[in-house]
Amino acid sequence: MSASGGTKAIVAALLANVGIAVTKFIAFLLTGSSSMLAESIHSVADSGNQGLLLLGGKRAKREATPQHPFGYGRERYVYAFIVSIVLFTVGGLFALYEAYHKWHEGGGIDEYKAVPVVVLVVAIIMESFSFRTAIVESNHVRGNQSWVKFVRRAKAPELPVVLLEDLGALVGLVFALFGVSMTLITGNGVWDALGTAMIGVLLVTIAVILAIETKSLLLGEGADEHDVAAIEKAVAEGPEVERIIHMKTLYLGPEELMVAAKIGVPPCDNVEKLARDINAVEDRIRAAVPLARVIYLEPDVYNPAAAGRADAARSEAGTDEVSGRAGG
The missing domain is CATH 1.20.1510.10 (Cation efflux protein transmembrane domain)
Structure with a gap:
């Protein structure tokens, strides 16, 4: 605005x-x-x-x-x-x-x-x-x-x-x-x-x-659905990222959005290349959503089994939260 x-x-x-x-x-x-x-x-x-x-x-x-x-x-x-x-x-x-x-x-x-x-x-x-x-x-x-x-x-x-x-x-x-x-x-x-x-x-x-x-x-509110989709597309459309493991956004002010994400990257032994790849992803995010001025990307190797357990834990926590509200 x-x-x-x-x-x-x-x-x-x-x-x-x-x-x-x-x-x-x-x-x-x-x-x-x-x-x-x-x-x-x-x-x-x-x-x-x-x-x-x-x-x-x-x-x-x-x-x-x-x-x-x-x-x-x-x-x-x-x-x-x-x-x-x-x-x-x-x-x-x-x-x-x-x-x-x-x-x-x-x-x-x-x-x-x-x-x-x-x-x-x-x-x-x-x-x-x-x-x-x-x-x-x-x-x-x-x-x-x-x-x-x-x-x-x-x-x-x-x-x-x-x-x-x-x-x-x-x-x-x-x-x-x-x-x-x-x-x-x-x-x-x-x-x-x-x-x-x-x-x-x-x-x-x-x-x-x-x-x-x-x-x-x-x-604290996160980005709307349109901006979240644009950020996800910007992260995933390049060869540097295999997938987004999880991501959170938060407005630090009306004109400043923070993006924090853990991203799955291909195995790499070259730290300098990894740093360049992350910088490239950040540039794409800022081009897609200019308000995304504070960006934190954590590179990781995606493990499907570990991700499945984490998703199950989050799902169970969400169910418990809903049940607690309904019971209250």
């Missing part, structure tokens, strides 16, 4: 949310609408979240150290996970808290009745431009994936986070407009509280989705 594309989408969302937050808060001060207050806090939270994503992207570029020999690329996942926590607490839970109080206190909108409607309509327009930027930048890297698969499978967290935040912001604005409009029509503040509660449930839902996806990235 393009880091520059993600940064462009983040900056567009940040600028939109700062402007929207100010106008929403002014509308809240003038009208006392709980929907406007919830939306104000939502925009403030989103602005802070975009700042966190930019900070995470900057810190992830630090050079590797002896203590962190694989670099800091996964720090982008840490900040994306923090974003989900902020969205859950500052956005979602605050909106639900405000809805609870508004529901019991009641009260309509008695002054500046046109202000919240105008502010919300303008905010919808501004947020739509931000959402459009996120869609355009995502389409550069999404390929033929559905939007659901893109959000679930993307290794760079910024664009999926901005997409979900902008989508949540647009839907939340519609909920706020519904609550405010019905309050103005009926004079009953319960509608305002209902709109606020809808915003809270929406934000909590989006925050949970983001937390689940970023948690998976934090734990």
Whole structure:
């Protein structure tokens, strides 16, 4: 995923949310609408979240150290996970808290009745431009994936986070407009509280989705099936390798993949030739999957009997694991 594309989408969302937050808060001060207050806090939270994503992207570029020999690329996942926590607490839970109080206190909108409607309509327009930027930048890297698969499978967290935040912001604005409009029509503040509660449930839902996806990235994800197949083909297509005994992949960051494999090679007494052969295999892997920047290949002589025993042991362990989950 393009880091520059993600940064462009983040900056567009940040600028939109700062402007929207100010106008929403002014509308809240003038009208006392709980929907406007919830939306104000939502925009403030989103602005802070975009700042966190930019900070995470900057810190992830630090050079590797002896203590962190694989670099800091996964720090982008840490900040994306923090974003989900902020969205859950500052956005979602605050909106639900405000809805609870508004529901019991009641009260309509008695002054500046046109202000919240105008502010919300303008905010919808501004947020739509931000959402459009996120869609355009995502389409550069999404390929033929559905939007659901893109959000679930993307290794760079910024664009999926901005997409979900902008989508949540647009839907939340519609909920706020519904609550405010019905309050103005009926004079009953319960509608305002209902709109606020809808915003809270929406934000909590989006925050949970983001937390689940970023948690998976934090734990460590391997390459997708397409890249695994490309790596296997690159390893096996030359004369240097008889077969892949086993292989594992792991994303060290959104733009750096580690490949570790034990490969069966023909018997060889020439160490220099073996080293050249391994280098040739590494070059093919990098040509096939450019993100495969850290590669560890262990040459071995393939023993079918030993491999069969290892496969049986792994199969038995997998069966036991499944049985344990089913029993639990």
